[in-house]
Amino acid sequence: MAEVVTGFCMKCKQSRAIQNPARTTMSNGRIRVSGKCSSKDCTGSISKIVS
Numbered sequence: 001m002a003e004v005v006t007g008f009c010m011k012c013k014q015s016r017a018i019q020n021p022a023r024t025t026m027s028n029g030r031i032r033v034s035g036k037c038s039s040k041d042c043t044g045s046i047s048k049i050v051s
């Protein structure tokens, strides 16, 4: 199941889709999705709290 998660890329200064999003449950029970910016020329990483 392909899920597209978008987040704000600090490098692009724009909202981008996260490439290879990985979910991490933090110690406080919230879920964070992190991965690389999907923009071709961008090496930024994106992290977003989803719940």
Ligand SMILES: [Zn+2]
Pocket: 009, 010, 011, 012, 013, 016, 037, 038, 039, 042, 043, 044
């Ligand atoms: Zn970017």
